[in-house]
Amino acid sequence: MESSPAAVRLAARDGRWEGSTAGHCPQHQQANLVILPAAEAAEFASFCSRNPKPCPVIEITPPGDPEPRLSAPGADLRTDVPGYRVYRRGAPVEKRPDIRELWRDDLVAFLLGCSFTFEHALAEAGVELRHVKRFTTVPMFVSSLRCVTAGRFAGPMVVTMRPIKSEQLPLVLQLSARYPHAHGSPVHVGDPALIGIRDLGRLDYGDAVDMEPDDVPVFWACGVTPQAIAKEAAAELMITHEPGRMFLTDLPREVAP
Amino acid sequence: MESSPAAVRLAARDGRWEGSTAGHCPQHQQANLVILPAAEAAEFASFCSRNPKPCPVIEITPPGDPEPRLSAPGADLRTDVPGYRVYRRGAPVEKRPDIRELWRDDLVAFLLGCSFTFEHALAEAGVELRHVKRFTTVPMFVSSLRCVTAGRFAGPMVVTMRPIKSEQLPLVLQLSARYPHAHGSPVHVGDPALIGIRDLGRLDYGDAVDMEPDDVPVFWACGVTPQAIAKEAAAELMITHEPGRMFLTDLPREVAP
Incomplete structure (x- = not known):
């Protein structure tokens, strides 16, 4: 390194x-x-x-x-x-x-x-990032959230998901919000179905992670979005x-x- | 209105x-x-x-x-x-x-x-903006601060100057920093000569304001900059x-x- x-x-x-x-x-x-x-x-x-x-x-x-x-x-x-x-x-x-x-x-x-930028800050604050612990790639999903269209560039937002212990949610929300230059605060917290994700086991990119009893799924806007959109265009x-x-x-x- | x-x-x-x-x-x-x-x-x-x-x-x-x-x-x-x-x-x-x-x-x-965006916040917090009080245009100067060049677009930064009472400086610095989408915190505080301005009475744009005994000149990046740069290009x-x-x-x- x-x-x-x-x-x-x-x-x-x-x-x-x-x-x-x-x-x-x-x-x-x-x-x-x-x-x-x-x-x-x-x-x-x-x-x-x-x-x-x-x-x-x-x-x-x-x-x-x-x-x-x-x-x-x-x-x-x-x-x-x-x-x-x-x-x-x-x-x-x-x-x-x-x-x-x-x-x-x-x-x-x-x-x-x-998101690597804010993941460092979360880890230093004692937040376990499961994909980092498992040496896998963060799970990514094509959500039902629509990007704002600009000419030919149009389509859905790709999101990352990190399981967060419920007692650490306020810490995670506050810390990530300090990094607007690295996707910032989450775009959704909780029920995946509300943003069009039916099954957390069926990813679009990356690797699946196991969910533990006290985990809340937290979703951030993902930097894969612009590539997916530009590819479609x-x-x-x-x-x-x-x-x-x-x-x-x-x-x-x-x-x- | x-x-x-x-x-x-x-x-x-x-x-x-x-x-x-x-x-x-x-x-x-x-x-x-x-x-x-x-x-x-x-x-x-x-x-x-x-x-x-x-x-x-x-x-x-x-x-x-x-x-x-x-x-x-x-x-x-x-x-x-x-x-x-x-x-x-x-x-x-x-x-x-x-x-x-x-x-x-x-x-x-x-x-x-x-800067109209953050001026509203300053006024609401009790900061007197002299050009607003006098119904004039904020004084603007071509400074010696250089913009970062991008191809043909190159040149100096235009700055606005607002006289601020020294006891209100901490308030003004903190408040304006909350508006990065409206030029944010000042680019200089104090001696105009340090950013290439020899005489506060010799403006490049806008109207002159009188300086009072307890005033500190405070300089912000100005939205006239991109127009001046694009004009030069x-x-x-x-x-x-x-x-x-x-x-x-x-x-x-x-x-x-």
């Missing part, structure tokens, strides 16, 4: 780190990555502005410039993520360790907040990070950009 | 209100307006993301759609602002009561937070609100979007 965001980025750039970034650099913000051509980027920026819970904008880069000057000066978004996925017209076409050869003068990168080209392999920013965990 | 944001917007649409929106609807957020062609909008979205103090994004509309669905569903940004200014290649070319005839399928509107077309004639949103004052 590398000691600083810059060290993780360099390890990704040099091909020494292709793994998950969960647990790395707990004092810094991690970010989801969505890269789109400028022709589609203005519409996607609109979508993010209208859906800040699933799409909290950390930074948008200008067309053609892969350096996130605000959140990680000197970094290169073409190489500094441990893994990339490439989609064309909505279809996944390849996975790559870097995207130097795919870079174009019209590409715009969106760095969007990630069948953008000419979309490049994202490999799930779980986030971009490490230099921004301190607590501070909205 | 109209009673609701929708009533102010309708009065602007019908040509019954062409005046300042200062003091209107104190419980709701007001917004600066910058409209650009999609070709320039992705780069400007990058600039806003890198400079959240002068450019707090309330909403970005998708190309061609003038309805701000998040912040004022049903409103029309082509008609619902009391006055518009039109720039071509950076040069002011006309003022208009509406922009229906100029609207195009590629235009993107940026609604950015406005000489966008093919830029449309903004007439200064002081803001767009009234339905968003409650206290809530970041």
